[in-house]
Amino acid sequence: MNVITPAENKWIGTRTVRPDGADKVTGRAAYAADTTMPGMIWGKVLRSPHAHAVIKSIDTSKAEALPGVKAMVTAKDIVDFPTDKSVMLGIQDMRWMCRNVMAREKALFHGHPIAAVAATTEEIAAEACRLIDVQYEVLPHAIEIEDAIKPDAPILHPFLQHEGKPSNIAGTMVAKLGDIEQGFAEAEVVIERTFRTRPVHQGYIEPHACTVSYAADGRATIWSSSQGQFMVRAMTSLLTGVPQSNIRAIPAEIGGGFGAKTIIYLEPLALLLSKKSGRPVKMVMSRDEVMRATGPTSGSLSTVKIGAKKDGTIVAAQGTFYLQAGCLPGSPIRGPVGCSFAPYAIPHVLSVGYDVVCNRSKVAAYRAPGAPIGAYATECVLDELAEKLGIDPLELRHRNSAKTGMKAAYGATFNQVTFEETIEAIQNHEHYKTPLEKNPRPGIKRGRGVASGFWYNAGGESSAQVNLTEDGNVVVITGHPDVGGSRASIANVTAELLGVEHDRVSVIIGDTASIGFSNLTGGSRVTFASAMVVTQSVEKVIGQLKERAAKIWKIDPEAVIYENGACRPAGPNAGQFPPLALKDLAAKANETGGPIGAGVQLNTQGADPGFATHVVDVEVDVDLGIVRVLRYTAAQDVGRALHPSYVEGQIQGGVVQGIGWALSEEYLYDKQGRLDNANFLDYRMPVCSDVPMIEAVVLEIPNPRHPQGVKGVGEAPIVPPLAAIANAVHDALGRRFYSLPMSPPKVTEVMDLPLAAE
């Protein structure tokens, strides 16, 4: 495939106004909670007040007798997937999903759905929830990893076994290269450290919401915000037993997902409530419900050991990563196991992940799932190693960078490794070259840290349709919810390839009935994959335009070229004809053979991994323990920035989520295993005044296997910040932090320790 060079571009790489922009700045864009229907009623969920309890009985009679109550759903209405047989949809196992949307045998976390009610008003639905009489037998709970893996831990699921015994370790994953024993035997310097991170929430501002109408003909329509309308259709079908062909899922605008809206919570409940009541049902989670019952990402306990020669050559790396899955199996162990050592050429690697269930809400994907956890441990150990060896930390990384053609421990052979370029971009940046004043005022210390990160990126199934309108405009339909500007990128590509003005292109997102199957918006795949199918669709449209022009000119289509938005004769031999613009050909479409348009559906291949290197300056108030980020620069290879603003936006947003993870965000539980900070006041995400400008250094080293050279962007930026900030805090204070978040109480606690006890 030809890679388009920047010099030829009119639209690709420019900062156009996004197609969905005007609606979003005027309040007209319809998000999941903005839909209403005639005759609509409201659904609410009753949730477990206990962290772990047997559900002995559920008596709904009083609730059902309440005037205004129209329907009730409990676990017996949800399709039961027996625990002994896996039924997968993508990476989700329906055995766990059916138990996550509604507690079955037991309530497994504080907030686990027990029943759902639909009533004529939200207040009546809430009152009905209070009238449901549930008898529980409260069981001992395990919240933290150590509590869940100790020998006498309360066992969440009798069907889970590890090493032949009932266990809360639900699964393991191993990646290895070479011989780890031999590797450490060769090492002259070895550093081994143990790290902890807390579960953090994706923190999208839009709570989960849906409206579902189950009509008299047995057909259901779902309006909801998700990262994949096809996932909504398939998963709702599996969990309710309503055939996929009877469900149409219409994607609402999505108010943030970051991975967590790649699964569903409310849609099957609302569908069943609608089916039972004969009325459209709307359900909207409160923030409390979002925090208590939707996926954060895992908390973790990791040990990383790295061995190197005195010259800085890394010879061995070992990682052991315990990740909390929440109440049902499925933590993102693939992230730390595969990504942690992937950027480095290390001959001997052993990376092992453990998936640990505990009495928390089931985790959901969060931006580069699991990778920041692994990078936190690995990149902090590398910092310590660089210090011990007396090598600049970026130089150490550069010296050990993986190379094109190498095989990673997780199995892939790299087509293109652009890690060194990200390191050099930071080494050569004015930020890294400018010395930092480390003691600006009494009580204030400053430090600088660096770290790198890796994310797999992904291809997968995408569909597109490109149609010309009678008045010569272009309508592009894709199947991917747009979380951060993918429509803007697709509009740039389409205008470029068709040689038309940008404002003549509209890009819309089809529902499950109007566009072919398209996999989730996730894995940093959408711009990569949809640009590929849109490009091929446009190529087909151009083929049709050439045929139409050839027909009008009565020449061979081979003798027609398409250039700058018009068909022209290929050369003097083809004949002398004035150009026929796209607009002219669209107007003549019916007389030359019918409507012009084409679609392409592909399982896209050729995604290259993302590499990122970051540098950060922090300032610590040593008395108050407050860490502030002063300056942040993030370099990443994005392949090609179709729309630079939204590429920078992905990097800036990912970095600030990483800052929250490093400094302030964590789930807090009380002694009864109940979540103690299920709100935005006590769960402290970065606000505008907490952060500086985030400089995104966008490197464009085209992916040779993509028509525009695109690589995924969205996930790699959240991988380095945890370690970069921890390394900067160390540079400021001379103390290492092995646990996140580095919040004021934790910083002051470490500062109070005698240096030797560190």
Place this chain on the structure above:
Amino acid sequence: MARIHVTTTINGEPMEFLCEPQQSLLDALRNNLGLTGTKEGCGTGDCGACSITFDGRLTCSCLVLAVEAEGHEIGTIEGMAQGETLHPLQRKFLEMAALQCGICTPGVLIAARALLEKNPDPTETEVRFGLAGNLCRCTGYDKIVRAVMETAAEMRETAS
């Protein structure tokens, strides 16, 4: 419970509605009046997605009872553009890509307008503190802060 009749002004238009005594103004705007541009992110006044102006003052509409709107002037995102003419902040947000998912955008725009009305020449720090009540999880705030400062500069130019 008897519903209460409220007479108010929304985006300059006289408006009447019936509401429950316990209903929040946010809920009444969205569900009774169909003004769904104002968003609910938390319901506890922490995220700013429901920002409105109440007699010109920046307010979280989730923390105001609907009945309190009686006799007052409410400003929402739906009133920010004049017909086809976007407010300079709205235009600048589009030009500078100061939004990604867009769910926080109505609240951020209302808060930014309130800030610039009080302080037409804010420093970066003043913009950051002026918007500290509005959570955005997508952008990392960088492009929002730049767009607000750029708009302020442009509006000062136009005014002078």
